Amino acid sequence: MMINRRQIALGFAGLAAAPALAQAGFAPRAAIAPLDARPGRLMRISVCLRPFRAAGPRIAAERLAGRLVIHHYGHGGSGWSLGWGSAAAAVPLALQAGAKAVAVVGAGAIGLTTAITAQRMGLAVTIYAQDRFPDVRSARATGTWTPHSRIAMDGAVDAGFAARWEAMARRSWAVHQAYLGRAGTPVAFMDRYMLSDAPPQRRPKDAVPLPGGGTDTFVNYEERIADISPRSETLGPGAHPFAVAHARRGSMMTFNVAQLAATLEQEFLAAGGRFVPITLASPADFARIPERVIFNCTGYGARALMRDDSIIPVRGQIGWLPPQPELTYGLYYRDINMVPRPDGIVVQDVGASEAVGFNDADEAPDPAAAAAAVAVIAGLYRA
Numbered sequence: 001m002m003i004n005r006r007q008i009a010l011g012f013a014g015l016a017a018a019p020a021l022a023q024a025g026f027a028p029r030a031a032i033a034p035l036d037a038r039p040g041r042l043m044r045i046s047v048c049l050r051p052f053r054a055a056g057p058r059i060a061a062e063r064l065a066g067r068l069v070i071h072h073y074g075h076g077g078s079g080w081s082l083g084w085g086s087a088a089a090a091v092p093l094a095l096q097a098g099a100k101a102v103a104v105v106g107a108g109a110i111g112l113t114t115a116i117t118a119q120r121m122g123l124a125v126t127i128y129a130q131d132r133f134p135d136v137r138s139a140r141a142t143g144t145w146t147p148h149s150r151i152a153m154d155g156a157v158d159a160g161f162a163a164r165w166e167a168m169a170r171r172s173w174a175v176h177q178a179y180l181g182r183a184g185t186p187v188a189f190m191d192r193y194m195l196s197d198a199p200p201q202r203r204p205k206d207a208v209p210l211p212g213g214g215t216d217t218f219v220n221y222e223e224r225i226a227d228i229s230p231r232s233e234t235l236g237p238g239a240h241p242f243a244v245a246h247a248r249r250g251s252m253m254t255f256n257v258a259q260l261a262a263t264l265e266q267e268f269l270a271a272g273g274r275f276v277p278i279t280l281a282s283p284a285d286f287a288r289i290p291e292r293v294i295f296n297c298t299g300y301g302a303r304a305l306m307r308d309d310s311i312i313p314v315r316g317q318i319g320w321l322p323p324q325p326e327l328t329y330g331l332y333y334r335d336i337n338m339v340p341r342p343d344g345i346v347v348q349d350v351g352a353s354e355a356v357g358f359n360d361a362d363e364a365p366d367p368a369a370a371a372a373a374v375a376v377i378a379g380l381y382r383a
């Protein structure tokens with residue numbers, strides 16, 4: 001059965017489930033509109049490389065080309081989530097050096113949050129960058145709260161990393177909430193359905209083959225912040241409209257990346273910030289920047305700029321469907337993640353294993369894989 005306009009107008013079969021939900025003690029939902037996942041509706045395919053470091057993000061100061069360069073890169077699959085908390089750890093390094101005016105190289109998620117955090121701490125800030133939104137890699141992110149996504153590896157982190165990560169995550173969670181309810185809805189919460197044919201299981205920790213040989217596993221510190229994350233609930237048969245045996249519903253924080261980037265750029269400019277286009281070819285090029293203290297927020301670009309092989313690309317692809325304002329929930333089914341955003345609907349195959357995309361620097365889109373991911377979700381609405 002294909003989805004038609006009338007169904008979209010009326011809402012999905014979930015309408016009929018509202019009384020059952022209420023009886024079961026769950027908050028009823030007014031309507032669960034279907035995703036229009038008919039073939040041929042993909043409007044673009046984006047590919048992005050997560051700037052992953054096994055030891056976690058690099059936050060360290062170094063004297064280079066007559067400047068104090070504070071490296072702030074390598075946030076893996078968590079840059080949007082952790083930016084504020086990570087900046088709160090990096091910016092004090094400039095204050096300790098007595099800086100009054102600083103440069104930030106990079107205008108992605110990390111560059112913008114670092115620049116605004118520095119402004120809030122009283123510093124004058126100029127951002128130097130090769131690209132700005134929408135041409136930065138951060139523009140191609142899913143846009144959800146994922147502070148534990150591919151952030152480090154168990155065998156490579158130091159003893160204090162878990163506590164530092166927790167502090168970053170808690171700080172970020174708090175700052176993101178200051179963007180809820182703002183014009184254009186840069187940050188929002190929405191329902192998320194976790195759907196499965198078999199009883200849900202925790203994703204296993206996969207052994208990931210390392211470029212230099214051997215294997216390691218990604219850290220997962222989710223439990224450390226369980227107290228701040230909204231709880232999910234199991235939905236019984238009839239309490240949801242999806243043709244699956246198992247369903248849970250949670251609440252997820254989403255970043256409307258196009259609007260969030262615009263909001264942050266405006267905030268930076270309103271506080272006296274300036275953007276200057278620049279491309280740095282090597283560390284010696286930091287001398288081209290007049291400020292004596294420089295934050296290096298170049299993300300995956302740091303691999304070439306700093307000749308830093310500790311940055312490992314983790315490829316991720318998203319197929320984008322046209323926005324459907326009536327779609328007010330996300331879902332996860334058979335390794336496919338669907339997140340409706342005002343700037344497009346994310347359909348992303350996250351892969352059966354955490355090793356998928358690891359050490360893969362291919363940024364060419366794979367249209368067949370994107371269409372296959374949409375077809376999986378389309379199947380949910382056919383029963």
Ligand SMILES: Cc1cc2nc3c(=O)[nH]c(=O)nc-3n(C[C@H](O)[C@H](O)[C@H](O)COP(=O)(O)OP(=O)(O)OC[C@H]3O[C@@H](n4cnc5c(N)ncnc54)[C@H](O)[C@@H]3O)c2cc1C
Pocket residue numbers: 047048049050051073074075076077078079080081082105106107108109110111128129130131132136137138139140141142143144145146147278279280281297298299300301302305314315316317318
């Ligand atoms: C498919 C996918 C989905 C993701 N989803 C999420 C998500 O839902 N939530 C989440 O928290 N994270 C997510 N991430 C991770 C997140 O996108 C990254 O962690 C984040 O984008 C990194 O931001 P950044 O500012 O460090 O890098 P970038 O966005 O790459 O910005 C780097 C900046 O530095 C500049 N630059 C680089 N090199 C130079 C140079 N030599 N000279 C001058 N300027 C330079 C660039 O022009 C750019 O302005 C996802 C990643 C992928 C691949």
